[in-house]
Amino acid sequence: MEVCGGQTHGLVKNGIQELLPEGIQLIHGPGCPVCVTPIELIDHAIELATREGVILCSFGDMLRVPGSDKSLLQARAEGGDVRVVYSPLDAVDIAREIPDRQVVFFAVGFETTAPANALSVLQADRLGLKNYSILTSQVIVPPALEAILDDPDSSVDGFLAAGHVCAIMGLEEYEPIAHKYGVPIIATGFEPVDLVQGILMVVRQLESGQSHVENQYSRAVPTSGNTRARDIIQQAFSVTDRKWRGFGKINNSGYRLKEPFVDFDAARKFGLTSTDTKSDNDCRAGDVLKGILKPISCPHFGNKCNPEHPLGAPMVSSEGACAAYYYYSSINETI
Amino acid sequence: MCLAIPGKIESVSNDRDPLLRSATVAFGGVRKNVNLCLVPDADIGDFVLVHVGIAISRIDEDEARSTLATLSELGEIEELSP
Numbered sequence: 001m002e003v004c005g006g007q008t009h010g011l012v013k014n015g016i017q018e019l020l021p022e023g024i025q026l027i028h029g030p031g032c033p034v035c036v037t038p039i040e041l042i043d044h045a046i047e048l049a050t051r052e053g054v055i056l057c058s059f060g061d062m063l064r065v066p067g068s069d070k071s072l073l074q075a076r077a078e079g080g081d082v083r084v085v086y087s088p089l090d091a092v093d094i095a096r097e098i099p100d101r102q103v104v105f106f107a108v109g110f111e112t113t114a115p116a117n118a119l120s121v122l123q124a125d126r127l128g129l130k131n132y133s134i135l136t137s138q139v140i141v142p143p144a145l146e147a148i149l150d151d152p153d154s155s156v157d158g159f160l161a162a163g164h165v166c167a168i169m170g171l172e173e174y175e176p177i178a179h180k181y182g183v184p185i186i187a188t189g190f191e192p193v194d195l196v197q198g199i200l201m202v203v204r205q206l207e208s209g210q211s212h213v214e215n216q217y218s219r220a221v222p223t224s225g226n227t228r229a230r231d232i233i234q235q236a237f238s239v240t241d242r243k244w245r246g247f248g249k250i251n252n253s254g255y256r257l258k259e260p261f262v263d264f265d266a267a268r269k270f271g272l273t274s275t276d277t278k279s280d281n282d283c284r285a286g287d288v289l290k291g292i293l294k295p296i297s298c299p300h301f302g303n304k305c306n307p308e309h310p311l312g313a314p315m316v317s318s319e320g321a322c323a324a325y326y327y328y329s330s331i332n333e334t335i
Numbered sequence: 336m337c338l339a340i341p342g343k344i345e346s347v348s349n350d351r352d353p354l355l356r357s358a359t360v361a362f363g364g365v366r367k368n369v370n371l372c373l374v375p376d377a378d379i380g381d382f383v384l385v386h387v388g389i390a391i392s393r394i395d396e397d398e399a400r401s402t403l404a405t406l407s408e409l410g411e412i413e414e415l416s417p
Contacts (some may be wrong), residue, residue: 004337005337006337006338031337058385086387086388087370087387087389088386088387089370089388089389090388090390091372101412109337110337112337112339112386112391113337113386113387115373115389115391116386116387116388119354119372119389121369122354123354123355126352126354134412160383162337164337164338164339164384164386164391165337166390167339167391167392190338218338218383218395218398218401219394219395219396219401220341220392220394220399221392221394222393222395224393226373226374226392228372228374229391230372230376232372232373288411317410319337319338
């Protein structure tokens with residue numbers, strides 16, 4: 001299983017799956033933060049976007065993802081102030097420039113993005129901004145890998161770990177998983193040659209009966225990760241349980257803002273509470289995210305569900321597995 | 336979203352506050368302002384990996400060469416040549 005959706009896109013775009021010998025099958029992992037963000041949080045973002053005086057800033061990927069009734073894009077069309085930003089620090093700049101409006105950044109992401117989201121809060125705190133907050137949907141990878149390996153329907157023999165997550169967190173936290181479940185875990189990059197080398201390293205370990213952590217992406221991933229980035233994460237966030245779309249609640253699988261920074265927590269600031277969500281379409285995103293269903297095996301792929309009219313997030317995110325197959329793969333392939 | 340792109344540092348603005356240290360980074364023909372607080376040792380001429388406007392890692396030239404050497408052994412390097 002390649003963990004990261006960026007790796008899925010690299011594999012499908014470059015036709016690597018078709019070149020692999022029989023017996024090696026790639027299962028696409030959950031590493032798409034937009035895809036695993038629960039509908040409830042998307043509904044919260046939409047609610048904030050439609051409030052008077054609020055500017056909702058988001059990465060572009062989130063805009064087309066369907067919530068219970070609509071997407072952020074539709075909320076914008078109806079008059080909500082939804083702005084696409086490249087970086088959470090851009091949202092801090094907007095808050096600084098427009099002090100009479102409340103600016104909320106929709107802070108989705110894995111460990112790769114956690115330092116940036118944390119840094120936005122630390123900078124806003126340093127600048128004394130009272131009009132900046134984040135709607136947090138921060139998730140972390142290792143508990144999800146364990147959830148996948150504990151699932152009786154899963155058949156994963158080895159992992160290509162997400163290189164950029166490892167650039168922050170290092171490799172240490174993967175050793176216990178490799179040991180406990182007997183699976184090789186290779187921190188892998190995103191170029192076609194990186195992916196092929198990562199697959200080779202998994203296969204070599206499996207053939208020699210080994211299961212440990214190796215680093216294919218050593219040019220960007222120091223074994224210990226980026227300690228300064230982890231310091232910044234720890235200053236702002238503590239570990240908490242999180243709901244994942246397709247998985248449900250996974251213990252200790254995400255971050256929330258620590259006590260000194262609760263004024264920057266949009267959920268608390270705007271009194272957002274748990275709401276009923278509805279997903280009345282037939283999206284099978286959960287099965288795709290767990291690697292149980294290939295996108296092209298979904299009955300709605302390419303007909304009822306496409307990037308223009310998506311049923312679920314994996315069809316619209318730049319890291320979604322369904323989008324990768326829609327853009328790059330032949331619909332007739334039978335992998 | 337975990338996408339990160341390597342770019343070369345062209346100039347650095349050394350803000351007094353380390354949280355605000357930033358650089359102009361060139362990605363081919365595109366230049367962007369990038370926060371450097373996670374890579375305090377990075378300087379002009381270094382390649383950094385940039386994710387959502389923040390450099391998350393300095394690319395190790397020796398390790399990059401080592402990867403290229405491994406790929407060369409595998410006979411893959413010809414594919415990389417223009």
